[in-house]
Amino acid sequence: MxxxxxxxxGLIGLGIMGxxxxxxxxxxxxxxxGHDIAAPAMEAxxxxxxxxxxxxxxxxxxxxxxxxxxxxxxxxxxxVEEIARAPGACRILPETSTFPLEDKERARQALEAAGVVxxxxxxxxxGSQARVRDVLVYASGxxxxxxxxxxxxxxFSRAPHFLGAFxxxxxxxxxxxxxxxxxxxxxxxxxxxxxxxGLDPAQMFEVVSDGAxxxxxxxxxxxxxxxxxxxxxxxxxxxxxRKDMRAIADFASALACPTPMFSATVPLFNxxxxxxxxxxxxxxxxxxxxxxxxxxxPGAG
Numbered sequence: 401m402x403x404x405x406x407x408x409x410g411l412i413g414l415g416i417m418g419x420x421x422x423x424x425x426x427x428x429x430x431x432x433x434g435h436d437i438a439a440p441a442m443e444a445x446x447x448x449x450x451x452x453x454x455x456x457x458x459x460x461x462x463x464x465x466x467x468x469x470x471x472x473x474x475x476x477x478x479x480v481e482e483i484a485r486a487p488g489a490c491r492i493l494p495e496t497s498t499f500p501l502e503d504k505e506r507a508r509q510a511l512e513a514a515g516v517v518x519x520x521x522x523x524x525x526x527g528s529q530a531r532v533r534d535v536l537v538y539a540s541g542x543x544x545x546x547x548x549x550x551x552x553x554x555x556f557s558r559a560p561h562f563l564g565a566f567x568x569x570x571x572x573x574x575x576x577x578x579x580x581x582x583x584x585x586x587x588x589x590x591x592x593x594x595x596x597x598g599l600d601p602a603q604m605f606e607v608v609s610d611g612a613x614x615x616x617x618x619x620x621x622x623x624x625x626x627x628x629x630x631x632x633x634x635x636x637x638x639x640x641x642r643k644d645m646r647a648i649a650d651f652a653s654a655l656a657c658p659t660p661m662f663s664a665t666v667p668l669f670n671x672x673x674x675x676x677x678x679x680x681x682x683x684x685x686x687x688x689x690x691x692x693x694x695x696x697x698p699g700a701g
Contacts, residue, residue, distance in 0.1 A: 407489060408433045409552055410463030412456050412479055414441040416633065417496070417523060418469035420530035421556040423448050428555035433462050461488035465549055469496050471640065473503040480507040484514040492545045494521040494553075496537075498577070498644050501567050501651070508541075508566060517545045520566050522573035523557070526620055526635035534558050538576075540569035574651045577644055578662045583617035585665040588686030590618075591625045592693045601626045621683040628687070628697055630680035638685070639678035642669060 408431035411422050419441065422432045426449045433451040435458065436442050442452050453459045456479045460466055466483070470476050476499060483490060493516055495504060508518040518541065525535030537553045537560035539546050546562050553560035563569055590613070594604040605622045608614060624630055636644075645666060652659045668685050675691075677684040690697075 407464045408451065408462055409555075410434070410453075410459040410466035410490065411450075411469065412436070412459055412466060413469035413471070413475070413497075414438075414445050414450075415469065415471060416527035416636070417530050418467075419444060419448070420527060421467065421469060421496075422450050423531070424533050424556040425552070426450060430552070430555055433459050435459050456482045457486045457488065460486065460490035464489050465492050465494070465552055466490045467494050467496060467552070471497075472643075473499050476503060476507055477510075480510050483516065484510045487511075487514045487516050490516055492517050492519065492549060494519040494539070494549055496521050496523050498522050498573055498647065499570070500647050501570050504570060505567065517542055518566075519545055519549065520569040521553075522569050524573065524576050525558075528620065528634040530556070536561060538563055538569040538572045540564055541566040571651070574648045578648050578652075578659060580617060581645060581648070581665045581669070582661050583615045584621065584682050585668050585685055585689075587615065587618045587621055587625060588668075588683065588689045591686050592689040592695055595690065595695045595697075596693050621681070624681055624683045625686050630677065630684035630687070633679075633681045635682050637679050638669060638673050638682055641682045642673060645669060 409425055411418055411432055411434040414422060414434050414436035422434055422445060425432050431451065433453050434445050435453045435456055446452050460483045468479060470479065476497065493511055495518060504520050511518045519539055520541055521537050521539045523535045523537060529535050533556060535557050537557045539560055540563045550560060563572055591601055594601055605626055609618055609622065620635060624634060648662065668688055671688045672685045675688060677687065
């Protein structure tokens, strides 16, 4: 599939993840028609070779497959309502955001009534990983629709995984994000301990990453932790991450499943936001732990 032989691919939501997805699809030879309510995002999309659309409905009018990458459930339902009123050429809508299952199911039903198949397809990976096609697609829903979207998924991801019934994608994402929360907090804790012990953080990162203590979270966030620099955001802003954490907690609570390790990280991320770091990368949780430990960065006043 490419823009030269078939309809363009649609993409609604051109933020950190959506812009990376669109750039990779364009690089893979797809024509991408996209929309975002933010003018700067649309301008960047056009500069990258995308075809801007004035609305979600205008995207649906041109694309059989319309991906969504949205910041909130309110945005999801607004987009779905608009497309359900005028589906146009849209037949399949892979939804890649991290939202509660109930909201995705409500959206699925609204689209089904309009003749559009929705796939639950959250992504595993950060914004920096998405830029280099190092994300996974946790796809769930009708297999025929998944197979139709497979070339598109391969255009922006390292590997798509089909997980069966609609909703299994989000369930898998909740499990994965639980580990991300624990590993991110653990990485920050390790850096705080290393600094408190007088170790060189760059050397600690190099040595630990190469051994049994290494993790993907440490690899992705290591440079930020070494430099004490959490802007620009490489993974996700802390304020947005707290939304994902609430969804994990609700999911586990509904299953009466204890999550002691995950639960222990919640106050740390909350404290980071309360400290004014909500717009910074999730790795900024390290700054909170360092403050608790009395660690003073070189050059700090």
